Amino acid sequence: MIAPFSRIAASDPLRARLILLAGLWIVAIIAMSLLSPYFLRASTVPYLLQYVPVLGLLGLGQTLVVLAGGPGIDLSVGAIVSLVSVVVGALLAAGLNIWMACGAGLVAGALFGLINGVLVNYLGIPSLMATLATMFAYGGLALATTNGQPFSNFPAQFAWLGQGQTFGLPNAFLFVLLPIATILHVMLTRTVTGRHIIACGNDDRAAHLSGLDVARIRTGLYVLSGVLAAIGAIIAMSWFMAARPDAGKGMELLAVTIAVLGGTHIFGGTGGVPGAIVAILIVTTLQIGLQLANISAAWQLGVIGILLIGSVASIGGFKLRWRTSS
Amino acid sequence: MTTLTDPRPGFRFVSPTASREIALTLTIIVVGALFSFASPHFLTVNNLVQTLRAGLELAIVSGGMTLVIIMGGIDVSVGGILAVSAIVIGKAYQAGLPVFAVAPIGLLTGTILGSFNGFLTAKLKVPPIVATLGSMYVFSAIMFLVIGGAWIAGLPGTLSPLVNGAVGYVPASAIVILAVYLSCWIILRRLPFGRHIYAIGCNEQSARLVGINVDRTKIITYAILGFLAGLAALLYVARMRNVEINMGTSIAFEAIAATILGGTSIRGGIGSLLGTLLGVVFIRIMQNGLVLVGISSLWETVIIGGLLIVVLTAEALANRRKGRPS
Numbered sequence: 175m176i177a178p179f180s181r182i183a184a185s186d187p188l189r190a191r192l193i194l195l196a197g198l199w200i201v202a203i204i205a206m207s208l209l210s211p212y213f214l215r216a217s218t219v220p221y222l223l224q225y226v227p228v229l230g231l232l233g234l235g236q237t238l239v240v241l242a243g244g245p246g247i248d249l250s251v252g253a254i255v256s257l258v259s260v261v262v263g264a265l266l267a268a269g270l271n272i273w274m275a276c277g278a279g280l281v282a283g284a285l286f287g288l289i290n291g292v293l294v295n296y297l298g299i300p301s302l303m304a305t306l307a308t309m310f311a312y313g314g315l316a317l318a319t320t321n322g323q324p325f326s327n328f329p330a331q332f333a334w335l336g337q338g339q340t341f342g343l344p345n346a347f348l349f350v351l352l353p354i355a356t357i358l359h360v361m362l363t364r365t366v367t368g369r370h371i372i373a374c375g376n377d378d379r380a381a382h383l384s385g386l387d388v389a390r391i392r393t394g395l396y397v398l399s400g401v402l403a404a405i406g407a408i409i410a411m412s413w414f415m416a417a418r419p420d421a422g423k424g425m426e427l428l429a430v431t432i433a434v435l436g437g438t439h440i441f442g443g444t445g446g447v448p449g450a451i452v453a454i455l456i457v458t459t460l461q462i463g464l465q466l467a468n469i470s471a472a473w474q475l476g477v478i479g480i481l482l483i484g485s486v487a488s489i490g491g492f493k494l495r496w497r498t499s500s
Numbered sequence: 501m502t503t504l505t506d507p508r509p510g511f512r513f514v515s516p517t518a519s520r521e522i523a524l525t526l527t528i529i530v531v532g533a534l535f536s537f538a539s540p541h542f543l544t545v546n547n548l549v550q551t552l553r554a555g556l557e558l559a560i561v562s563g564g565m566t567l568v569i570i571m572g573g574i575d576v577s578v579g580g581i582l583a584v585s586a587i588v589i590g591k592a593y594q595a596g597l598p599v600f601a602v603a604p605i606g607l608l609t610g611t612i613l614g615s616f617n618g619f620l621t622a623k624l625k626v627p628p629i630v631a632t633l634g635s636m637y638v639f640s641a642i643m644f645l646v647i648g649g650a651w652i653a654g655l656p657g658t659l660s661p662l663v664n665g666a667v668g669y670v671p672a673s674a675i676v677i678l679a680v681y682l683s684c685w686i687i688l689r690r691l692p693f694g695r696h697i698y699a700i701g702c703n704e705q706s707a708r709l710v711g712i713n714v715d716r717t718k719i720i721t722y723a724i725l726g727f728l729a730g731l732a733a734l735l736y737v738a739r740m741r742n743v744e745i746n747m748g749t750s751i752a753f754e755a756i757a758a759t760i761l762g763g764t765s766i767r768g769g770i771g772s773l774l775g776t777l778l779g780v781v782f783i784r785i786m787q788n789g790l791v792l793v794g795i796s797s798l799w800e801t802v803i804i805g806g807l808l809i810v811v812l813t814a815e816a817l818a819n820r821r822k823g824r825p826s
Contacts, residue, residue: 297813302574310802317801318796430630479634487620
């Protein structure tokens with residue numbers, strides 16, 4: 175009797191957030207189609223989905239890191255994108271085949287994530303500071319080792335992932351983001367691992383006492399975030415057919431925005447994949463729409479900033495009311 | 501209300517982590533010696549004074565950042581505050597206002613934007629990293645919307661003696677920095693308000709129970725940082741006599757790095773202004789020296805990031821040995 179009730183109660187704020195986000199997305203779509211006559215067309219869909227995968231992967235990784243609590247945050251994802259681009263670009267330029275180079279890129283992403291995870295969870299450095307430091311280090315390395323020069327001249331078939339389409343949908347969306355998002359969603363909601371992650375976020379002391387290796391679980395999620403950033407880097411490279419050493423600049427802030435806007439509590443324990451996905455769609459819709467309407471990117475920044483503050487402030491306000499009434 | 505007494509023996513300018521200041525001083529001496537061996541241009545009065553002038557804004561902002569971080573907060577939007585204040589100053593000059601009017605307007609702008617951050621964290625309970633991330637977006641939106649892609653150039657240099665002048669043999673920049681740090685020191689170490697900042701950084705809940713007005717202290721502290729960012733903007737305009745679109749982009753992260761290198765704990769409650777000042781000196785000397793030695797300045801972020809990782813790791817290991825919860 176008590177168990178199902180508490181489960182409903184626990185999932186309720188998430189569902190409410192999802193409805194709110196869907197509403198916000200519809201508002202964004204209406205606003206954009208009023209702003210630009212080009213927005214509400216069938217051709218916008220693949221165009222929009224072209225933008226979604228890279229940010230989406232970073233946002234999903236960030237969601238999981240934040241969800242597991244700590245409080246966890248990964249500010250280095252953008253720098254990982256840049257550094258992995260440089261690694262893969264250099265290997266391709268050295269004549270390695272595509273699969274080997276991309277495989278090495280994924281391993282590099284995992285390694286960078288592992289460094290973050292160890293700094294935060296085993297050495298106990300606050301995540302904000304540790305990943306700020308690695309953001310400096312990774313981003314700096316990407317720029318310094320290449321002198322800021324991009325790699326290009328990749329083999330033509332490399333473009334399949336980032337530029338190709340199947341059934342009218344971008345390959346990167348259909349074959350990468352969609353499966354990954356589905357797997358992560360199933361993992362979070364239907365598997366023991368998912369329950370463990372949420373348990374760590376809710377109360378790490380309780381999770382520890384019930385036998386979970388909290389540090390290992392959280393470290394694993396930093397590694398996952400690094401791997402997802404590496405996949406994002408490969409998609410971005412294949413899209414532009416170039417590896418820029420500043421490819422991921424500013425992406426960390428968007429990734430945090432997506433996670434928080436998507437309803438993941440900044441201190442962990444609540445949140446999920448669907449919210450993050452709708453948040454990605456909202457952010458991308460704003461980007462594309464304002465671009466089509468030829469409105470300065472500044473508005474986009476401003477709107478995202480207000481969304482970010484607003485999405486957390488409402489949680490704060492809600493909590494405050496609850497605290498004073500009890 | 502009982503007065504808060506310092507639990508440490510006597511009021512000192514050096515923090516309980518005095519070892520950090522000593523280590524940093526030694527590092528600066530060693531690095532400085534290396535640079536002066538490598539380049540004949542490093543240890544010249546002219547070069548050092550130039551470095552001092554170029555580091556003026558970072559030094560001023562870092563002083564305020566130290567107060568905020570000791571309080572357990574963080575402000576990544578300070579570059580945005582600097583930029584918006586500079587724009588307001590530029591526009592005020594262009595409108596033909598005299599410097600007596602422009603200076604207060606610039607300082608007021610910074611203070612208002614800073615207290616906006618304080619309001620978000622204190623009253624709306626938005627975690628400081630999210631709040632200031634969001635307000636950074638908003639501030640950069642304002643900046644883009646006001647000046648677009650253009651520069652505001654040809655501004656009067658009425659205040660430039662504050663940067664370029666000298667009293668006897670002492671550069672005016674040094675006097676300004678000393679005045680700012682002395683004021684911050686008085687706030688932090690001589691006023692009850694400073695005790696409140698430390699108390700909130702140690703344990704916010706206890707501070708509230710002791711009767712400290714936590715919300716007001718937070719808002720005022722963020723406002724102080726905003727005020728200092730406004731001052732930095734005023735001096736920036738005096739020095740460069742223009743306002744460019746990408747000003748202030750890296751100053752927030754540099755100020756945080758200087759503060760942490762200087763021994764202030766990112767968890768709050770511990771920190772010293774002297775350490776921060778040494779951190780600023782270190783960062784600026786690295787920047788200047790690397791260029792003179794002929795190493796690409798792109799390596800600078802790698803070195804700062806790597807050093808942050810080393811310092812944070814050492815701190816974490818030391819805490820573990822002492823048995824303090826890290």
